[in-house]
Amino acid sequence: MTELGRVYGVTPARFAADAVRLAVADAGLRLTDVDGLLTSSGMSGGISIDLQRDLGLTDLRLLSHLQAYGSTAGAMVQFASLAVQSGMASVVACVFADSPLQPERGAGAAYGTRRAPAGWWGLLGASGIIGANPMYALAARRHMERYGTTSEQLGHIAVAQRAWAAANPAAQLREPITLADHQASRWIVEPFHLLDCCLVSNGGIAVIVTSAERAAALAQPPVHVLGWAQCHLGHYLRRDPEFGLVTGAASAGHAALAMAGVSLTEVDVAELYDCYTFTVLVSLEDYGFCAKGEGGQFAASGVLRPGGKLAVNTGGGQLSGYYMWGMTPLSEAVIQARGQGGGRQADAHDIVLVSGNGGVLDHHSTLVLGSPATA
């Protein structure tokens, strides 16, 4: 991963190229070993299959640009794994980069899309539904009304993740916060306070997917891709009786664990997409870490804090660590599975669950990763 956060003056394409170079070097490979490249981009775009040329890669056997929003990083690893399994490619670099932050502009400006003046999108904006904040707030309110979930319960997630972030040198926010701090932070879109919402970051992250045999001979402890699945609900902005209540994690989580041949109780670490505190809460329920509707009590029980029963978002996540879409949970999952988490390393880290979430809980990917011991 490149330097992350308020890093200015670097284009998304340069972040992406740097991230691939860093990942290749980290693995103990050379750029000429890469024969597959999957690219993805965030709010600022600027990344395409032209990255091949920027990196000087020749004779690639796999090259594509993917966009499934927050589920993309997980999806890239899935497609890369399929390519390696089939023999289509042997070393696939998967990269995401973004640089939406500008000097002297707020983080909100980066993601608060300008009011589109025309058409259906213009109408949505004219109605006051601008960007993801109100959409997720409406999802969260529905959960609160149905199950009695509270803002304080969401706050426990923010507090726990900040405590994890304290031991992550790459995290943008490492100062501890209290539940009172969460409650006192200004409203963004009620029921979300500022501290319910993720950061905005510039930077790039890449991962390298290759065969287990090849990985065993490389520089880092290999992390095994044991299971995967996706779910794309298809109700975006439409009538959906389960909107805000159930996400694609419910079906994809089950399928990915079945593919990996592990049960939920065997999961040591969960790195969950956390664009909002609420996304963590509903994902915990959908995966089955607690019963549907009990995510609030589960979070408030303290189970998510460092030293708690379940290691969740151990790098601080997108709320306190860095916001690289699906690469945030994926990168921390790799660090944990390798046992390289330093002061935040989970004691047990053989099975790591990774979620990706995009749209308004519309697009989902799950990965089940294994430590070198699971080979």
Next chain:
Amino acid sequence: MSVGPVERDEATAEFFDGTAAGQFLLRQCAEGHFSEPAAAACTTCGRTELAFIPAAGGATLVSWAVSYGRPAGDEPPARTVLVIGELDEGPWWWAQLEGWEPGADGAADGGLAVGQRLRVGFRRAAGEYEAVPVFVLA
């Protein structure tokens, strides 16, 4: 809070003809299924021949949120109440709610409940812009 400016394009022209006449136009297939105004195919059966049919105008509250403007000086931030309404015909619509003010501490003060009855209304931003649907408490 008032609605923002919006202009028509090819896809929304008929819908905005409707809002100008005080009608919220839904799409309806030959089977009688209703879909949201932007649907390209019936969301129930997939038929692509869809007529524009005015909704009766009644709806129920599905969810709500209160959007806060960026704080500026000592002025309290502007607040906008946003809701999802389920039209009586079935489709959902995301829009502003008029006629209800959150308390000083926000919507948690109470006053709104899922299932509450709403009616569709129309508001227009100052200037030469299209009429935008809003919900009002019935």
